[in-house]
Amino acid sequence: MMGEFKAPKGTKDILPDDSPRWDRFFNAVETVYKNYGYGRIDTPIFEAESLFARGIGDGTDIVNKEMYAFTDKGGRKIALRPEETAGVVRAFLEHDLGRNNPLFKAYYKGPMFRYERPQGGRQRQFWQVGVEALGSADPALDAEVIDCALESLSAAGLEDLKLHINSVGCPICRPGYTTVLRGYILTEPDRFCPTCLERAEKNPMRVFDCKNPGCAAALQAAPLITAHLCAACADHFSAVLAALQVIGVAAEPDPRLVRGLDYYTKTAFEIKSGALGAQDAVAAGGRYDGLVEQFGGVSTPGIGFAVGVERVLLATEAAGRPAAGPDVYVATLGAEARQAGLAAAKGLRRTGFAVAVDFSDKSLKKQLSYADKAGAGFTLIVGDEELQTGAYVIKNMRTGEQAALDPESLEPWLTSQKQEGA
């Protein structure tokens, strides 16, 4: 029966039947992140709105149209985090985490919020996991971070992944390139769609995202950033590619790859899944060497990536391994027996057994069928007869065998059964 309320648009409940899949995902990726030397960081789900505006960029869609922003009762301008890098960098500065560390490494997991039109693999509240590494500009670190992303995804069961990589330059070389690109577009404006012409003004590199066939054709001969990188960026990029090759990571250089966040410099990458529709980027990241300084810290290079958890779960088989049932299901007949069953359940739980007590007050037949449906290994039956004799009936739900035991011998008996079963 549908009640009055529904989950807000673009949000989803993760129900007990789904959560084992999520748990398995988090276990898999967190193990990888720890093996790569990252410790978990949890930052607030909301921050000062200006933190995101400054970090992600004033001109980006995320900041302009997609932020959940509000004013709190103290008059503070607050926003729900649309991504995690800004929060991690803020915490890095606030606690001076770079002081005793040549390289600060942290991973995170948690919900992010963007006000967008929902679609498969795109929600208003969605989960991300990811890592940030602050303190080194070494291109080998770029390769390690990318490798870490790929390893975590394959640990999560993803196949058919493709790594797209590019260098988006730096404040020294990028402006020169965008001027050249803008010039190219405006030489033949008739060949481009209106949105591309608009992009030519604001952020020329975005034209490469256009799916319009006419624009794509017109861009065939467009100047690419690869030829316009400064020496430092070009060297860095080729060193990243070389390092990837050494560790055996296949990369597809894509000079048209663009990122939607302003803070990226040099390396930018995207990992796509062949198992998804339009929203096929399952992870993305890059270097942000200017961000710490932009937040008022001493210049510190950084790099990281984010993984979209719902997208990974969409792309992996929905292998529905059901949640494990209780070890013991306690069926009781009558109020007195219910109490005795509760006491027995408490004792068994303390010794490590998962125990479910039946509160339905239904027939024994019904309670056994509930035990069956719950996937219980054993059912403990307590009724008048058992209370009289002091011997409780314990039934093996697989074999159908049952035994009568006094309550004290239940735990040792179940323990020995468990060992035999394993």
Place this chain on the structure above:
RNA sequence: GUGAUCGUAGCUCAAAGGCAGAGCACCGCACUGUGGCUGCGGUGGUUGGGGGUUCGAGUCCCCUCGGUCACCCCA
């Protein structure tokens, strides 16, 4: 934000303007304290919500909420 499409029982779906249905699930009985299998019976709905057209609307029209797909954007 733009466009398209869908919304009927807990779930999956029928009903081509004329009695709201099926399968599964659920409950009960056969079987009064012993699950799975079988048979029989039963509960369950303001057809997402609101308005309109019509003798009559699940069906047509408008508004609204939500889902899906694409765009936009992105994880």
